[in-house]
Amino acid sequence: AQRVTQPEKLLSVFKGAPVELKCNYSYSGSPELFWYVQYSRQRLQLLLRHISRESIKGFTADLNKGETSFHLKKPFAQEEDSAMYYCALRMNTGFQKLVFGTGTRLLVSP
């Protein structure tokens, strides 16, 4: 069965510090991986996807198939990055089902 693991429930850092939110997955095929973010009192929204290899709001994530990881990184955290972050897996394109991790709350203090 597919599984996404986010080992940290809470990650607390100071403004300007580097951030790494961990995500590991288990799936025997070639998955698509995503990061979703939910800011306080806002909707869940797609942050980035591994296929795009993009940087959004300074965040990047690289799919490491060997380690089955898709960690989210940002070199210098900002207070506005404080939010709930979910890692999600999709088994293949055209298959809408997403398997979500339990989420990590990022708290950036001034």
Added chain:
Amino acid sequence: KAGVTQTPRYLIKTRGQQVTLSCSPISGHRSVSWYQQTPGQGLQFLFEYFSETQRNKGNFPGRFSGRQFSNSRSEMNVSTLELGDSALYLCASSLTRAEAAQYFGPGTRLLVL
């Protein structure tokens, strides 16, 4: 462009009753998926609809059902409500099935007493 809308936003029901939740996707989006979010289980996939057809269903009992209309609006129904059905129900829309869920609605918070 209006976002994904869900109605009602809040609902209180008692055990044994049934409930219908509605989701209107972004205009032009044809794929709608539903998720249940609870503190214990997190976000869990319920259904996926595209072109009025259920394409995939998550591991939920038959009490959970849904449908999609020709205008892509979707409804989900839960019959014989149980206390454990209390949750936030989210729907998401995307233009095609190839795109992963990009836009989520605000959710319907269901409380079963």
